[in-house]
Amino acid sequence: MTESIDEIRIERAQGIGFIALNRPKALNALSTSMLHAIHGALDAWRDDATVHAVVIYSPHPRAFCAGGDIRFLYQSAKAGERAAIDEFFTDEYRLNHAIFTYPKPYIALMNGVVMGGGMGISQGARKTGGVRVVAASTKLAMPETRIGLFPDVGVSWFLARTPGAIGRYLAATGATIDAADALYAGLADTCMEDDSLAGLVDALKEKTFATGAEVVRFVEAQGRPDAGKASDLERNRVFIDRHFASGNGAACLKSLESATSGPEGEWAAHTAAELRERSPLSIDVSLELIDRAKSSSMAETLRRDLGLTRATFDHGDVMEGIRARIVDKDNQPAWKVTHVEAVTREEVLRMFDSPWTGPGHPLAALAD
Template sequence: MTETIDEIRIERAQGIGFIALNRPKALNALSTPMLHAIHRALGAWRDDASVHAVVVYSPHPRAFCAGGDIRFLYQSAKAGERAVIDEFFTDEYRLNHAIFTYPKPYIALLNGVVMGGGMGISQGAQHTGGVRVVTGSTKMAMPETRIGLFPDVGVSWFLARTPGAIGRYLAATGATIDAADALYAGLADAYMDDEARPALVDTLKEKSFASGAEVVRFIEAEARRDAGKASELERDRVLIDKHFASGNGAACLKSLESVTSGAESEWAAHTAAELRERSPLSVDVSLELVDRAKSSSMAETLRRDLGLTRATFDHGDVMEGIRARIVDKDNQPAWKVTRMEDVTREEVLRMFDSPWAERDHPLAALAD
């Protein structure tokens, strides 16, 4: 099968299903047609014995995928189209779950920008026996607290399983990490130079493979386990664990701002300043989300994410965050709670109240 829409190309070659993201002007941000096309392909290949593995990639150098179509969601919310927003996130999270539970190796080649929804369609590869390959250009993040959202698409499950407090740190700050950091944090499995990636795709389309495991072994042999440079996350790990191991955003800030001298003062001041720019409510929601994900299944995590999207659009900061960061670009968001120290536990817990009874949840059928 070959399916081509303006934003994506789906094809089969040599026992591999290929999904090429093709929306470069939007850095391959995921639209509803893209979500549907990927899900259809995975469904068609799932029980097809002639398809051994799936490869998702971008033929464009700037980005694998910058996330979901935030402008579309903003415009839908402005128009009062709640059902449209619910449908987008429901479709996206169903796809994330289908990837996480896929019975064949799912392989993600992660060059350039890999953020938000791009993490959602790639991180699950690890759970399928597949591989996540990063490159020298990889810029990975869940930057949602910058726009009043939270690390959704099930990524809190993966953040909760990173070393020490790295997951809480990344969720709260939205910090961007490179290939070396991703490998250290367990958010990537192998490294490849950017220049070698197109040739790998070409070879995969020409070489014959007898199984998905053979495809994975071939890619791992072509790649390597390190990025050829030190990880800044590893370098800063002691500080991250010290300041982000527990507590809410205010507690993390208090810890950071108590450092006024010594070797760690510059890092602490920079990190505190980053946190001060984020939505205080979103920071606390994100920290709570990662903590809950530690003892949750992926299905539970995605159901929680869907409820949080409704709450965030109804009485959170996301509309103001998108306006300030993406639409008007004045970078002056007027957060509903202006200071991290003023966020109450009640406000955070309210965000986690599901608008659906358990049996009526749009993702009730998901199971791990």
């Protein structure tokens, strides 16, 4: 059984539901139709006794998924179509929650670029008893502070549960990490060679499985627990914990700029320069978001994310960030607050004022 739209291919074989992302020119950035197709397939397979597990993958070597359709959101905002933006994020976050709470093993094969929304449709796999597979080509990131956003799609829940201050560091800087880093941070479960990863889907379609656990064991047996190289996050863990464990963006920068010698000084100077390029307001929002996610359920996290998306489009930096980084590509964003030291606590808390509360929230039905 195979179904397809232009951007996605859905099929069943050997007791597995397969979802292939097929929008290579956009690095598989998620469109509304892709969100609906993935969610529809998961709903159809949820109570189907002949489907034991789900595998989501990209047949294209450059990317698993580069995120949401940022250009669509930008154009919608320019046209004053607030409802379209709210609908996109609501649909995306419902899908993220459906994956996180899926009753069957969900397996994400993460090759190439895995950013933003790509993290949202992969990280929940572990909660289902499934597997997150990475490869040498894998590059993971939540780079939202570069465009005035924040690490959404529920990923703050996962970042809040990484070792030490790694989650706060990744959220604030938007740093890209590789397979070794993802394994160390608990954002991936096993590693395979890219050639083997490409052949895994074919192997899964040829072998018969009686249970989801059998599918998971087969996938895990093809991988290994390390990436064959050292993790930069592990090597720099002491520095990360020292400078990002607490405080807002200004505090982190002050700490970084106090380190001036040796390997720590070099790392700190590079990291401080990265932070200076990000949206100051988004840095503080992102750090606050990680701190709040530490004691939140996934449903609470996603409801918070939805309110924040409205705030970032209404009075945040996201429109200017998208213009500068993606549309005009001049890389000269004019942030509303020009320096991280100038961000006030009141401005940060204002971003967390959601227009929706209680049963009127679009995501009120998500189970905690």
